[in-house]
Amino acid sequence: MAPGLPSAMDRPHFIGIGGAGMSGIAKILAQRGAKVAGSDAKESATAEALRALGVTVHIGHAAEHLADDASCVVVSSAIRKDNPELARAAELGIPVVHRSDALAALMDGLRPIAVAGTHGKTTTTSMLAVSLSELGLNPSYAIGGDLDAPGSNALHGEGEIFVAEADESDRSFHKYAPEVAIVLNVELDHHANYASMDEIYESFETFAGRIVPGGTLVINADHEGARELTRRVSGSVKTVTYGEAEDADVRVLAVRAQGLKSEVTVVMGGEGLIFTVSVPGRHYAHNAVAALAAGVALGVPADELAAALGAYTGVKRRLQLKGEAAGVQVIDSYAHHPTEMTADLEAMRAAAGESRILVVFQPHLFSRTQELGKEMGQSLALADASVVLDIYPAREDPIPGVTSELIIEAARAAGADVTPVRDKAEVPEVVAGMAKAGDLVLTMGAGDVTDLGPRILDRLAK
Structure with a gap:
């Protein structure tokens, strides 16, 4: 066992190991010599990077993924109480550790x-x-x-x-x-x-x-x-x-x-x-x-x-240049709160000169949209034109009456040019019809809107 490795975490199992916070802790534990395993909802580049460190990564959540000799089960606040691996941990008497406690132990x-x-x-x-x-x-x-x-x-x-x-x-x-x-x-x-x-x-x-x-x-x-x-x-x-x-x-x-x-x-x-x-x-x-x-x-x-x-040259999803096609640059932004949206759009405006800024925005969480939808719409008025998608729910259930329409109405009231698009698959075609050489396109939000950048570039290249 490597020095500095908490004894209770020498054989940890992570539920949701592909998440940003969870994967980081798993990686450090593996580098310190722990026998790390975990599960995630889908395959990803992060899962592959963990496997390269010797981590066992299961896809999907099932009770049999949890080894009987696991020293602890690490969870985040996003893990639901009915998760089958969590239930199995209770049956086996395996301690459950919140990711913040695991990280605190690593800093000790x-x-x-x-x-x-x-x-x-x-x-x-x-x-x-x-x-x-x-x-x-x-x-x-x-x-x-x-x-x-x-x-x-x-x-x-x-x-x-x-x-x-x-x-x-x-x-x-x-x-x-x-x-x-x-x-x-x-x-x-x-x-x-x-x-x-x-x-x-x-x-x-x-x-x-x-x-x-x-x-x-x-x-x-x-x-x-x-x-x-x-x-x-x-x-x-x-x-x-x-x-x-x-x-x-x-x-x-x-x-x-x-x-x-x-x-x-x-x-x-x-x-x-x-x-x-x-x-x-x-x-x-x-x-x-x-x-x-x-x-x-x-x-x-x-x-x-x-x-x-x-x-420092940047971090993924923080105004990250994804590529250029047909004279159009596509940039990815993680901004999902109005303050962040405004900051990124103002930064791009300062850098863009006379270039137009087009935004593909995906709202994140029903609760955030309910509270801040008006402000999100006002932020989008800083762009020359925007495409607004349906709300990415993440860990939340829908809230009656809370939809992207709250943002669209506020944006239009602020003078913004907004196009609602329900089907993500249609976005590359919609953007291709809007964009001209010299434009900047921002995919913006904390959900899976980031996946659209390469698709937009492929469509622009045709």
């Missing part, structure tokens, strides 16, 4: 940086993982998306730093005890779990309270929700603020667009720094500044880390 004894916030977690975590690796610090990391290939969302490094994306959606980030915590923003989301902003603030306060003695909270100085959280935790934890606000400890003086890159100028500790980030837009530039402040809080020299941040 290391110097964790936990990245939290309503938006930007995956990008910021990725920036830290790439830049710290570039400096030879060999961090371990667990990210909610792939850097450049299936399975690149996690790594067991030999260094003392562990960078982890900290998910607030189900309050699982309360399990971590970071040396440095980042809070990028605080907004109401995940409406099935949070009924009000007060509940959100309480949850983030609990997260901040988990920072180890002597640790640091790096927090946004520009975002009102984050500023309110700063006021609430003031005096109980050391804080370092960042942003364009005059009172920010790490102040952003300028973000200059350079095509699909950004030049960022900051002042910290009275010293000026200029560095380049290979992704467009203020939103991503501010993520890089948060990463910079967190690394410095751990003792990494600011100038070295600023230079290393230039090695």
Whole structure:
């Protein structure tokens, strides 16, 4: 058994092993020497990447997939209580471990940086993982998306730093005890779990309270929700603020667009720094500044880390260029909350110049659409034209009266050109009829809309 491997997790079984968070934990455990197995609903490149590490991956969920000698069963909040493997675990008396507890165990004894916030977690975590690796610090990391290939969302490094994306959606980030915590923003989301902003603030306060003695909270100085959280935790934890606000400890003086890159100028500790980030837009530039402040809080020299941040070239589904055909570029965006949608569309507008921006948007979750459908529609008004699909349900059951029509009506009221499409298979043809050479097409959403990028490119190429 490899050093640092929790004894209760030497033979884990993951239900839903192909998910972003679950696959990352499984990968690190396998790299530490555990005998890992699991199941997922369908075959995927992630499943193949896990198999390449010696992980046993079953397709479909069945009681017989769970080995009798499994040391534990790892689940996420998305796993339903009637899952047959979960029922089998109860019969066998095998302990059930939430993925957040598994991740917390992997961080034990290391110097964790936990990245939290309503938006930007995956990008910021990725920036830290790439830049710290570039400096030879060999961090371990667990990210909610792939850097450049299936399975690149996690790594067991030999260094003392562990960078982890900290998910607030189900309050699982309360399990971590970071040396440095980042809070990028605080907004109401995940409406099935949070009924009000007060509940959100309480949850983030609990997260901040988990920072180890002597640790640091790096927090946004520009975002009102984050500023309110700063006021609430003031005096109980050391804080370092960042942003364009005059009172920010790490102040952003300028973000200059350079095509699909950004030049960022900051002042910290009275010293000026200029560095380049290979992704467009203020939103991503501010993520890089948060990463910079967190690394410095751990003792990494600011100038070295600023230079290393230039090695970050993006993460899958975060304004990822999928290809070009007939003079049209197709870009994939994971944005599914109005703030994220607006940030990505503004970033693309700054980078696009005179090019038209066309969006294929798939709403994610009935509860989110019910609460934020109007704001989603208003965000789509930033595009030149949009195609809107049916809601991707993910883990939710339908809510009566909640459909994509809520978004379409709001978008049209805001002056947007919107085309509803019920059948995903029709989208490539619809987009081909809309797009002209020089246009940018964004596939946008947290569901399976990402699958449409290659199909759109194939159709455009004909």
